[in-house]
Amino acid sequence: MAKKITSFEIDQLKEITNIGAGNASTALSHMLGKKVQMTVPESYVGKIEEVQRNFGEASDKVLALFLKMHGDLEGAMAMIFKPEDALSFMEILTKKKKKSLDEMDELDESSILEVGNILLGASITALAKFLDLNITHTIPDMTVNMLGAIMDTVLLEIGSDSEEILAFKVNLHFSDDNIGGDIYYIFDPAASGIILKATKEKVK
C-alpha cells in the first residue's frame, strides 16, 4: 500500500461490510423464516502472507463458497461452513438428512450454492446501492477442503498483484440452534480505496 491504511479507515470498511452482512442475514432470515444473529466484523489487514498466517494453521475440513466481484471494484466474497453446519443447511433446504459431506449429491450442491448466491448477492447489492457503485458478481463456486488451504487460494486470487489484502469476517448464525457460517469480504488496497472514497462522498 502506498499509503498506510489508518485504523479509522479500517473501522469505516468494517462498517461497510457490516451493512453488506446485515443484508445477507436479513435475506437468510426471510428465506428460512428463522431469527439470524450476526457478529461484529473482524478485520485482517496486511501483507498477504501475514493475513494467510492467521488462517494457515487451520487444517479443519470446511465447505466453502467463493465468488468474485467485478465492475467499479474488484474483490471477492467467501462463505465458510463447518461440515455439520453445511449438512444442517442442506437438510433444511432439501428436507433430506445426510451423514457426511461425502454423501452430497447434485441437489445438495446446487441448493447450498443457491444459498450462497442469494446471501452473498444480497450483500453485494446492498454495498453497491449504499456506495453508488456498479458491482456485479460471478456465480459462486464450491469446494470442500481445509480452511487454511482454501484461504490461501482465496487470498491469492485477489491479492497476487498487490500482495496486500484486507479481509473482513462476519459470522451469521440462527439464534435458536446456532447453525451458521462465516462470511468473508476480501479486497485489495485499490478496491478499499474506491470504497473509502465512495463512503466519503456518501457522508459528505
Place this chain on the structure above:
Amino acid sequence: MSEEIHIKTAELVVSHNDNILKSGSIGSCIVITLYDTKKRIGGMAHAMLPHRKNKMKNYEVKPTEAKYVDEAVDNLMKGIKDMGGDITALEAKIIGGATMFKKLSGDKFGIGYRNIEKAKKVLQSHKIKIEKEDTGGSNGKMVEFNLANGVIHISTNI
C-alpha cells in the same frame, strides 16, 4: 532427539539430524523440499507466488524468506550449503499448487499452475532433479518432511 519444526507461510527452514519439517495446510501455494541424501541435510520452503513483481533497489532477501518460488529455491540452496550440504547432489520434491475453484480460476494460468511451472523451471535451471511431485488437483495438502530418511508424508482433511 528429533524435533518438529513448523514452517510458516512464506518462510523456509533448513535442518538436519532426525528433525521433521512440517507445513501448514497449502492450497495454491507450493511447498518445495531439497535434500542432500548423503549428509541428510534438507530444507522446506512454503512459497506463495512465482516471483517478485517489483524488485526494490538494494533489497536484500532475508535468508528465511520464501514468499517467491525463485527466491525460496535460492535460499534453500544457500541454507543447505551453509550447513555443510552438497548442493550439486540435491533431490527436490514439490507439493501443492492446487486449483480449488475451477470455475473461477480455470485449470491453467491460475496461481497454483504458475507456481508449479515456476518451481520446475527454477529447479531445472539449477540442475536439480525433481524426484517426486504431488502437484495440481483440487485439494489442499499438509506436508511432513522427515530429515532422517528424506521421506515426505502428505496428508489432507477432506
